[in-house]
Amino acid sequence: MLDDLEAAFDEQQQPQKGRPLHRRKKKRGGGGKSAIALVLVVLIFGGLAGAGYYGFDRVRNYLTTPDYPGPGEGEVTIEVKTGDTATAIANTLYNADVVKSAKAFIEAADANPDSKNIQVGFYKLKKQMKASDAVLALLDLKNRVSTKVTIPEGSTSFEIFQLLSDASDIPVEEFKEAAKDPEALGVPDFWFTRSDEKKVTKSIEGFLFPETYNFDPGLTAEEMLKEMVQHFLAATTAIDFVKKAEARQITPYDVLMIASLSEAESGVTADLPKVSRVIYNTLFEPSAEIGFKPVLRLDVTINYGHQLEGRDAKSSKNITAEELADGSNPWNSHLNEGLPPTAINNPGKAALEGAVTPADGKWYFFVAIDKDGNSAFAETYAEQQVNEQKAREAGVL
Secondary structure: OHHHHHHHHHHHHOOOOOOOHHHOOOOOOHHHHHHHHHHHHHHHHHHHHHHHHHHHHHHHHHHOOOOOOOOOEEEEEEEEOOOOOHHHHHHHHHHOOOOOOHHHHHHHHHHOHHHHHOOOEEEEEEEOOOHHHHHHHHHOHHHEEOEEEEOOOOEOHHHHHHHHHHHHOOOHHHHHHHOOOHHHHOOOHHHOOOOOOOOOOOOOOOOOOOOEEEEOOOOOHHHHHHHHHHHHHHHHHHOOHHHHHHHOOOOHHHHHHHHHHHHHHOOOHHHHHHHHHHHHHHHOOOOOOOOOOOOOOOHHHHHHHHHHOOOOOOOHHHOOHHHHOOOOOOOOOOOOOOOOOOOOOEOOHHHHHHHHOOOOOOOOEEEEOOOOOOEEEEOOHHHHHHHHHHHHHOOOO
């Protein structure tokens, strides 16, 4: 194209052979050629300038990192997934227009040693943020979008369903329906094995591990319960619960029920392994000197039966003689020998540890003796009577 332009200029400037320049006549259409040539020049040099700018822009991007100045605007929710690297997070942010370039976020993450602490979950961020601000926003758990629920140790399943419902606006009935099949929620079938000859009642009770949860948005009742079961399995695996239970020649489910009983009866953490020892001694190592049947006589089991019926739990001093003698309540451990039909709550880690590794002692009795929840333990009924008098004097019995 440059050759064509040069030819056009030559044609305009060179005189025709044999004619003086000052007498040259203007050719028809000569002005049109000049105009075309001028336009071509503009287009070519304009194109070259554009190409030059484009090339410069690309070079500049290689030399500098595109980044928004911040502070950003609007709102967008992004997800940090399990296993995400800084590059994966950067691409997620770039695609959501949170950062101007993935490179900017990667560099900002490299410059901030705390970036390795970014947690899995959903985050509410602004669009067009400065990359370094985006890193800080992901480290600030205030920006995490979740349903936060704290489950106290010893909560019953129906108490847990209510807590989850209050936090998520999912009806309690949906949690009850999802809980009908514990194995579908991830409880391995071997857990539902007892050492005695009692019929196994498959219940979710005991498998909903108590702790603070941050549930991702949009989870169903079933998905929330599954997550809690997985936490239970992880917690029991961490303390080698199953092997230690089997080493005692009873099943893990037996020990889980013991953990739930001690969780309900212990007023302080230090008493958990001691209460578990009383249960072991009563059910599995009965004393000929004591001479009573393997009956636990725990008021908490009576209360659990009442709560299943929608009735309120009572303090021990308010449980009536009729309730103690009520044989229609299968959880009445004052009448029924051995362990109850199921766990009666969801024990925490300390209770699980105390049940699988109980304290050493020959106790068969215990009673709370102060308002702080401390219990006194006794080997004989005479000692128990002394402790009960202390409890009465303290106003707890």
